[in-house]
Amino acid sequence: MTRIETTFAALKQQNKKALIPYVMAGDPSPNSFVGLLHDLVEHGADMIEVGLPFSDPMADGPTVALAGERALAGGTSTLKALTMVKKFRETNDTTPIILMGYLNPIEIIGYDKFMNACQDAGVDGVLVVDLPPAESGDFVQRLAEHEMNKIFLLAPTTLPERRKQVMTYCGGYIYYVSLKGVTGSASLDTEAVGEQVQAIKQETDLPICVGFGIRDGKSAAAIGQYADGVIVGSELVKNFAGLDSDSSDEQIAAAQAKIMAKMDELRQALDSL
Template sequence: MTRIETAFESLKQQNKKALIPYVMAGDPSPDSFVGLMHDLVNHGANMIEVGLPFSDPMADGPTVALAGERALAGGTSTHQALQMVKKFRETDSTTPVILMGYLNPIEIIGYDEFIRLCDDSGVDGVLVVDLPPAESGDFVQRLAEHNMNKIFLLSPTTLPERRKQVMTHCGGYIYYVSLKGVTGSASLDTAAVGEQVQAIKKETDLPICVGFGIRDGQSAAAIGQYADGVIVGSELVKNFTGLDSNSSQEEIAAAQAKIMEKMDELRQALDQLA
């Protein structure tokens, strides 16, 4: 079993929901990022999605896109992001880490070298936003050889054929995009999301985690009634707006404290579902 699969099995036995924060590698500062990851775990994260900075992030809303710009400006590359995960792994051998990014930087490194680096760094899963499932077989196979999962997105507009391909190639969990549009989009229709999640569960035994539009404990709990986990990104990342690698430790610490307050709110709301 992968670390992701082990984590979900443990959560299932405890009748708990996964809380999965998304943060951008190197945001707002390369020096503060590993500490941020540990703080997220200490405040209830069951696994962490780490964004890989990219100059043309087509699926990212303004908040996450700005986070990527800050990370790139601070010098964070894909290689450096992997080094941050490796540093995190020195003192946390259990919390799954999933990389979320785009195909171009991976192709520049090369599939084999990228997967080798992921394995060496202690990565557990990879979500490549713009890698179609129909073209992912080789990548999925190579990840599996290194005990890593390939995560895929499903959305309200996913066509049946693509949905079937996702079910075939996905591992770890399915990331269900609750809204049309980009990350950080507006209103969340929890009843409609619930119907979709229940329909997907009839087609797969994989855990279903819902992201996009979850902003607080109330929306997390509403989604948690149906899903196996919730993914929260923009609501956390927005606290770093206006900061960068030149910001003072005090400014970064204050922003991280706000993130941890939100994490506590989300964790408490999800745990009340148990």
């Protein structure tokens, strides 16, 4: 079993929901990022999605896109992001880390080098936003050979045929996109999401985690009634707006304190279910 599978099995036994924060690697500073990961765990993260900065992030809303720009400006590349994950692994061998990014930087590195670097760093899953399930067979096989899960997105607009392909290739959990649009989109229809999640559960035994549009404890709890986990990104990442790798330790610490307060709110809401 991968760390992701082990974690979900333990959560199910405890009747708990997974809290999965998303943060951009190297944002706002490469020097503060490993500490941020540890703080997220201390404040209730069951696993963490780490964004890989990319210059053309088509699925990202402005908040996450700007985080990527800050990370790139600070010198964070895909391989440097993996060195940060490896550093985190020196003192945390249990919390799953899932990379979320785009295919272009991975292809530039090369599949074999990327897979080896991920395994060496202690990565547990990879979500490539722009890799269609129908074209992912080789990628999924290589991940499996390196003991990692391939995570896929499902959306309200996903056609049945693609949905079937996702069920075939996906491992670890399914990331259900609750809204049409990009990350950080606004309105959330929890009832409609609940119906979709319940329908997907009829087709797979994989855990279903919902992201996009979850902003507070109330929305997390509403989604948590149906889903196995919630993913929160823009609501956390927005606190680093205006900062960069030259920001003072005090400025970064103040922003991280706001993130941890939000994490506490989300954790408490999910644990109340």
